[in-house]
Amino acid sequence: MSKYEITIGIECHVQLATKTKLFSEVDNDARGKEPNSCVSPVDYALPGMLPRLNAEAVRFAVRAGHAMNAEINPISRFDRKHYYYPDLPKGYQISQLYQPIIGTGYIELPDGTKIRIEHAHLEEDAGKLSHFGGYSLVDLNRAGTPLIEIVSMPDIHSAAHARDYCKELWRIMTYAGVTYGDLYNGNMRFDVNISLAPAGAKELGTRAEIKNLNSFRSVERAVEYEYQRQSKLLDKGEKIKQETRGWSDDTGKTTAQRSKEEAQDYRYMPEPDVPPIHLSDKYISAEKAALPLLPSDYRARFRDIIPTDTLEILLDYQPLMEKLSELKDNIKAIANLFTSVLLAEEKSVEMLDDLPSAEQLSNLAEMNAKKELSSTATKEVFLKFFDPQMKSKSALDIAKELGVLQENDTAALEKIVDTVLAKPETQKAQADFKAGQDKVIGFLVGQVMKESHGQANPSTVQQILRQKLK
Amino acid sequence: MKITREEIDHLAQLSNFSLSDEEAKSLGVDLENIIKYISQLDELDVKGVEPTYQVFEMENVWRPDEIQPQEADREQLLALTKEQSDHQIKVPKVL
Numbered sequence: 149m150s151k152y153e154i155t156i157g158i159e160c161h162v163q164l165a166t167k168t169k170l171f172s173e174v175d176n177d178a179r180g181k182e183p184n185s186c187v188s189p190v191d192y193a194l195p196g197m198l199p200r201l202n203a204e205a206v207r208f209a210v211r212a213g214h215a216m217n218a219e220i221n222p223i224s225r226f227d228r229k230h231y232y233y234p235d236l237p238k239g240y241q242i243s244q245l246y247q248p249i250i251g252t253g254y255i256e257l258p259d260g261t262k263i264r265i266e267h268a269h270l271e272e273d274a275g276k277l278s279h280f281g282g283y284s285l286v287d288l289n290r291a292g293t294p295l296i297e298i299v300s301m302p303d304i305h306s307a308a309h310a311r312d313y314c315k316e317l318w319r320i321m322t323y324a325g326v327t328y329g330d331l332y333n334g335n336m337r338f339d340v341n342i343s344l345a346p347a348g349a350k351e352l353g354t355r356a357e358i359k360n361l362n363s364f365r366s367v368e369r370a371v372e373y374e375y376q377r378q379s380k381l382l383d384k385g386e387k388i389k390q391e392t393r394g395w396s397d398d399t400g401k402t403t404a405q406r407s408k409e410e411a412q413d414y415r416y417m418p419e420p421d422v423p424p425i426h427l428s429d430k431y432i433s434a435e436k437a438a439l440p441l442l443p444s445d446y447r448a449r450f451r452d453i454i455p456t457d458t459l460e461i462l463l464d465y466q467p468l469m470e471k472l473s474e475l476k477d478n479i480k481a482i483a484n485l486f487t488s489v490l491l492a493e494e495k496s497v498e499m500l501d502d503l504p505s506a507e508q509l510s511n512l513a514e515m516n517a518k519k520e521l522s523s524t525a526t527k528e529v530f531l532k533f534f535d536p537q538m539k540s541k542s543a544l545d546i547a548k549e550l551g552v553l554q555e556n557d558t559a560a561l562e563k564i565v566d567t568v569l570a571k572p573e574t575q576k577a578q579a580d581f582k583a584g585q586d587k588v589i590g591f592l593v594g595q596v597m598k599e600s601h602g603q604a605n606p607s608t609v610q611q612i613l614r615q616k617l618k
Numbered sequence: 619m620k621i622t623r624e625e626i627d628h629l630a631q632l633s634n635f636s637l638s639d640e641e642a643k644s645l646g647v648d649l650e651n652i653i654k655y656i657s658q659l660d661e662l663d664v665k666g667v668e669p670t671y672q673v674f675e676m677e678n679v680w681r682p683d684e685i686q687p688q689e690a691d692r693e694q695l696l697a698l699t700k701e702q703s704d705h706q707i708k709v710p711k712v713l
Contacts, residue, residue, distance in 0.1 A: 166683050167684065168684065173684065184696060184706060189689070189690050192690075201679060204683030205683070206680060232632065234712055279712075280711075281711075282710075284708075284710070284712050286709060288707070418672075423672050424677050425677065426678055
């Protein structure tokens with residue numbers, strides 16, 4: 149047992165995939181667009197501009213709350229959080245401090261561990277800064293993008309669980325359809341609070357906050373690094389400073405950014421321009437009923453059918469889980485095709501957009517089970533389902549076209565075997581086999597396969613050969 | 619209520635203002651007067667009264683999620699900034 153116990157709480161910012169921003173009616177999807185091209189006078193904070201709340205952002209927040217098994221607060225309000233920075237032209241962020249829209253909830257990690265959610269609130273994102281030699285440039289396309297900030301309880305106690313929590317949150321939010329979940333572009337960002345205390349201690353240690361992590365791997369690595377850093381300090385009898393630290397993927401280290409003592413003073417006050425949100429029971433329960441299936445639902449459904457390792461891989465791809473849910477049988481075989489063939493393809497992500505029908509997949513798996521297709525041929529046919537020329541065809545038609553149907557008709561196979569056994573070049577092998585050299589059967593099977601143009605089922609061929617050469 | 623110089627400096631720092639001694643002094647007087655004026659409200663007994671966040675008692679003032687054309691375009695908005703570069707607002711280096 150290690151000397152120190154680690155305690156982790158995570159704040160996660162999720163950008164909501166609404167069409168417009170939280171308080172202005174401009175395009176919220178700035179991907180691939182020119183800087184400052186998705187900006188309104190509201191985002192620019194021109195005097196006299198009034199924020200107008202996006203009803204869809206409220207709905208997405210409620211949906212996200214349900215997806216985290218959370219209480220939805222019927223009444224929530226906005227507050228101003230003041231700070232002065234060039235990425236925030238108003239000089240304050242409209243957020244929810246006192247009455248957030250989402251109350252306590254929890255999410256369950258793949259191994260069953262429950263992590264409680266303290267609350268989650270709606271707020272607006274800030275703009276993007278890029279830094280150059282002597283100046284910085286401000287792009288306000290992202291300013292005003294709706295966010296929910298999800299605050300966990302300090303229920304996480306290992307780097308692996310920190311990673312699992314972030315990943316599960318990402319799955320839940322993307323399954324619920326509230327975010328594009330593009331981590332590379334900052335759709336979800338994680339702030340990780342980490343403290344160490346002697347094992348068994350009642351009180352938590354002083355925490356450091358690692359800001360703005362945007363991959364599961366960096367969350368895990370940053371936690372591992374902080375554990376080392378803080379335990380070394382504690383071993384030397386030094387104190388941990390409460391501070392914000394930044395993480396570098398390149399150096400694999402965290403470095404101090406600003407100390408919490410010298411203080412942020414946000415001077416929160418109620419936001420007078422945005423009236424409170426009052427949600428009816430009907431509204432809240434209707435959103436709950438409309439929630440799509442979540443990772444935990446799929447786990448419950450497939451637990452006894454698909455091995456856990458395979459299932460956890462597939463759970464990263466919602467379209468695959470939806471497809472598996474349409475199937476009545478051969479689910480395990482098709483799950484295996486998804487992991488071993490589809491996900492191994494370079495273009496697998498694009499392939500997910502246009503999956504074969506449940507019927508095509510079922511027939512394919514059925515043909516494989518009946519040995520009408522070898523496993524190699526099954527993969528070949530499966531990939532043709534994604535070929536624009538072939539994708540509307542049935543497994544049988546594709547197999548015929550490729551000439552990979554296995555000949556299982558024993559009578560037909562016996563004829564081929566007889567032809568091969570009559571050939572002079574197989575006589576020696578036959579004699580050797582009869583003399584007890586069992587492995588030459590392979591050569592004979594090969595000859596039959598050749599004669600059948602690869603369409604015979606090799607194990608049936610072997611059975612017939614053994615019978616005839618007895 | 620007396621506003622100290624430290625409080626003025628703190629507020630100025632939060633807003634990234636630099637103030638001369640004179641400005642700090644006169645702002646201090648203004649702030650004291652404002653707070654004194656507002657403090658008259660303290661005389662009211664508001665025990666048991668819910669805080670008022672919103673005087674018009676409106677709620678759910680929200681709009682559909684639809685993109686609307688804007689009256690000001692990018693160049694007009696950028697023209698309002700002190701300096702711009704590559705269609706972005708140029709500011710002194712911040713980190």
